[in-house]
Amino acid sequence: MSDYTKPLPIPSPESKPFWQAARDHRLSLPKCSNCSQIRFPPSDHCSACGDATHEWVDLSGVGRVFSFVTYRRLYNKGWEGELPYIVAVVELAEGPRILSTLVGIEPEEVLCDMEVKVVFDDVTDNVSLPKFIPA
Amino acid sequence: MTSGASRPAISSNPVPVPNRALRDKYAIVGTGVSRLGKVPGVSTLALTEEAIYAALNDCGLTVQDVDGLLMRGPDDIYTFHQVVGERLGINATFSTSTANGGASQILSVIMAVMAIDAGLASVVVCGYGRDAWSRTHANKDVQMRGATRAAQMESAEFGPEFGLFGAPAMHAFGARRHMHEFGTTREQFGAISLAFREFANRNPASQMRDKTLTMDDYLAANMIVEPFCLLDCSLRSDAAGAVIVTSVQRARDLKRKPVLIKGFATHNNTSGWFEGNNMTCTAAGPSSARAYEMAGLGPKDIDCAQIYDCFTYMVLVQLEDYGFCKKGEGGDFVSSGALRLDGTLPTNTSGGQLSEAHAEGMLQVVEGVRQLQGIYEKDRQAPRAETCIVSGHGGNTVCHSSLILGNAT
DSSP states (O other), X not given: OOOOXXXXXXXXXXXXXXXXXXXXXXXXXXXXXXXOOBOSSOOSSOTTTOOOOEEEEEOOOEEEEEEEEEEOSOOSXXXXXXXXEEEEEEEETTSOEEEEEEOSSOGGGOOTTOEEEEEEEEOSSSOEXXXXXXX | OOOSSSOOSSOSSXXXXXXXXXXXXXXXXXXXXXXXXXXXXXXXHHHHHHHXXXXXXXXXXXXXXXXXXXXXXXXXXXXXXXXXXXXXXXXXXXXXXXXXXXXXXXXXXXXXXXXXXXXXXXXXXXXXXXXXXXXXXXXXXXXXXXOSSOGGGSOSSSSGGXXXXXXXXXXXXXXXXXXXXXXXXXXXXXXXXXXXXXXXXTOTTSTTTTOOOOHHHXXXXXXXXXXXXXXXXXXXXXXXXXXXXXXXHHHTTSSSOOEXXXXXXXXXXXXXXXXXXXXXXXXXXXXXXXXXXXXXXXXXXXXXXXXXXXXXXXXXXXXXXXXXXXXXXXXXXXXXXXXXXXXXXOBOTTOHHHHTOOSTTHHHHHHHHHHHHTOSOTTXXXXXXXXXXXXXXXXXXTEXXXXXXXXXX
């Protein structure tokens, strides 16, 4: 068993493939079979055209920081001793914006629009979190 | 800067225009506020009763006159309006609870007008109550979480696992992006905090009545979620507020000068805060545009404002979206002194949620009405105030409602 104390994602039926792919160190999202939009969060119908067919596609894992915040106050015991930490909205090269965290960089060095790429953190035997580092 | 391929921002239907025939037909006739701030040992429902009876007394109505009840309470009290109705001992021909966060209270006023106009009610109480200070200070665990809701109501994924907790972060994403695109500074956010604190220092009912604030204090305050420090964040308050809406005809016989409802609208960027430029051009833009159109007024005709201030940045961006300055110039506008009593747009004249108390926008509606009734001493009364715009914003940062109030001419 792991001594990991942070919250773990509780996948929905629609998002399960996202977390399964992350376990294999792939960043994957549904791509609409009708209009080709790649969407986030995962859902049964396309948020651009309403089509109900899609396939899961692996993404490049590169993107840019659309915006970010730095936690200086502790909200959850899992981060005790780990302040400050950065939470970011990352715009993926394929279009969608996803929520993640930036690692391997000091908060003072982060800029909006800077390029980043995905890394996978195997936080437990079953869960890997897609995080981002400077590209 | 848009995300996704060809996603439409709104339906392809023509943009609806609120019915101008409703302008000046309905009024807010009474306002009431509970004790504010730290009110330990008093429940949400007791605070709510206190505010509703104060509003009824304010205009000379009784609970027996009320047939509409539009309420918002804590998210974990099921059908809050029903529980409030039980306390008041009344049946209502029209009643529901709202769930649009800070946009809910103006939405209630709008729904009250709609209901009266449709013949579903005649005297409507719009109210809000929440024991938010007591809830967030019940023990060390909830104090750390800083949330007024139970932990199991938080997001299941794409949030907590990455360390996203609390309301400040979501709004701080917008602040950071605005700083990046327009060069907005922390000192400009501070100017908002200072302006509202000055009003709160003149408001004997406010939570921050006795605490003055300088820019040095602001810049030295603890950072919470950068770029926000503690003083960018609104208060946690035990608080309730209520207003009474009825027709102008019914309003004539009542105690207080009725304040006319001139215009209103809502807009909801339900596609999400992360979508397009929703963080820097908020739902306040389309909402206010249609409210102005209904009222037949523009930003230049507005004498004072009550702007939903969950966080300093949200005031700045809404002032831009409401047309009081150009997009990107909100920082200069707020640091020009415009928001102060002697400024071009006295704003949040009660101290707002940053310094009076946080009742999810209800106190902003109350204050807008009271300014137009002219009830205050000189040190808090906006000079020559004949019109006021009130904003409500929330529902996880994307829902907006606008209300334009005015005196009879």
